Amino acid sequence: MDFHLTKEQQMLRKMYREFAENEVKPLAEEIDEEERFPMETVEKMAKLGMMGIYFPKEYGGAGGDVLSYAMCVEELAKVCGTTAVIVSAHTSLCCAPIFEHGTEEQKQKYLPDLLSGRKIGAFGLTEPGAGTDASGQQTTAVLEGDHYVLNGSKCFITNGNVADTFVVFAMTDKKAGNHGISAFIVERDFPGFSQGKHEKKMGIRGSSTCDLIFEDCIVPKENLLGKEGKGFKIAMQTLDGGRIGIASQALGLAEGAIDEAVKYTKERVQFGRRLSQFQNTQFQLADMACRTQAAQHLVYAAAMAKENHESYSEKAAMAKLFAAETASDVTRRAVQLFGGYGYTREYPVERMMRDAKITEIYEGTSEVQRMVIAKYLGVN
Ligand code: CAA
Secondary structure, three states, X not given: OOOOOOHHHHHHHHHHXXXXXXXXXXXXXXXXXXXXXXXXXXXXXXXXXXXXXXXXXHHOOOOOOHHHHHHHHHXXXXXXXXXXXXXHHHHHHHHHHHHHHOOHHHHHHHHHXXXXXXXXXXXXXXXXXXXXXXXXXXXXEEEEOOEEEEEEEEEEEEOOOOOOEEEEEEEOOHHXXXXXXXXXXXXXXXXXXXXXXXXXXXXXXXXXXXXXXXXXXXXXXXXXXXXXXXXXXXXXXXXXXXXXXXXXXXXXXXXXXXXXXXXXXXXXXXXXXXXXXXXXXXXXXHHHHHHHHHHHHHHHHHHHHHHOOOOOHHHXXXXXXXXXXXXXXXXXXXXXXXXXXXXXXXXXXXXXXXXXXHOOOOOOOHHHHHHHHHHHHOOO
C-alpha cells in the first residue's frame, strides 16, 4: 500500500499538526478536568476549514479528501481525544449522510452552515433499547399531512448539547423491521424537540454526550433524508464512514501516548540509568510502535478506499477494531512505563488511557466490528 502523500496532503497535515500543538494541546487537560466543550477551538477549526474537509467547495466544504480528514482527526487525537471526536462525529455522522443521501434542496439548505462550522452536527440512532441492535428502533415517525410527528428518545448522542442539526432515525412502519426505519434531518428548534440528560463520562470528557427527546416533534415532510424505509441502510453506510473517523481518533491517541512515553523514559532516571536504557522499556516501546504503525496502514487504507469510491465497509471495520484495541493497549502500556506518575493527572497518559477506551465502544463495539468482518468472510 502506497501512502505517498500529495503536496497538498503534506501541507494540510502540517497545518493540522501545528494547530493541534498550538491551539488544542494547551486546553486538553482543562477541558477534561472541567468537562467543558471547547467551543472556542471549534470556531478556530471552522476558520481553517476543518469542519468540512472532504466536501466540495460549492457546498461550503474545504474541497479536500478523506485521507486528509483522517489525518486531521489523527493529529487532533494525538493531543486531545475530545477535540478529535467533535470533528469526527460532526463530519462523518451528520455532514456525510446529508451530502450522500440528501436532495439538492437539503444540501443547499444544510451543508453550507455545517461544512463551514457555523453550525455543529450530530447523529441520533442509539436508543436505550437499541444500541448494538440498532434495528430495534422504538422512536416513531408518523406522516400527518405536510409533516412527520416524531415520538421517542435517543441516548449517548455525541455533540448532542451543542449541535444545531441532527440526522435522526425513527420507525415509519413498525411491521417492516429494519425496512421500516427512516432518516430525518431535525433542527434543534423544531417544536417538540428537546435535549435530556447530560452524561458524565470516563473519557472524552470535554465532548458533549446527551439524550435527545422527541415529544410530538414536528418535522417537515421535506426533511425526510433518502426514501422512507431506507433509514437503516443510511445508518449503516454512515457508520462505515464514521468508523474511519473513530479509527483515526484511536490511532492518534496511540501515537500521542508513544510520543509522551518516549519523552518521559529518556528523562526519568532509576537505578542510575535512564528508563529508555532498560531493555524492557525498549521492547515495550518497539511493540507499541509496531502495532500503531500497523493500525495506521489499516486506517489510511480504509480512508483511501472511501475516497476512491471503492467498497470500504470491511476495511473500516478492520481499521476501527485494530486501531481501537491498539489505542487501549498502547495507552495502558504508556501508563505502566510512567509508573506512579502515569496514574496521576500530572501527565497526559492517564487521560489518553481513559479516552482510548471509548474507541472500543462507540460507533459499533469491537464485537460489532468482528461481526461485520465475519460477514465478509462468509462465516455469518
Ligand atoms: N451498508 C449498507 N447496508 C447495510 C450495511 C452497510 N454497511 N450493513 C448492513 N446493511 C443492510 C443489509 O444489507 C441488510 O439489508 P436487507 O435487509 O435489505 O437485506 C440490512 O442492512 C440488515 O443487515 P444485517 O442483517 O446484517 O443487520 P443486523 O440487524 O444483523 O445488524 C450490525 C448488524 C452490524 C450489528 C448493525 O446493527 C450494527 O452496526 N450495529 C451497531 C450500531 C452502531 O454502530 N451504533 C453506534 C451508533 S453512533 C454512536 O456511537 C454515538 C455517537 O454519537 C458517536
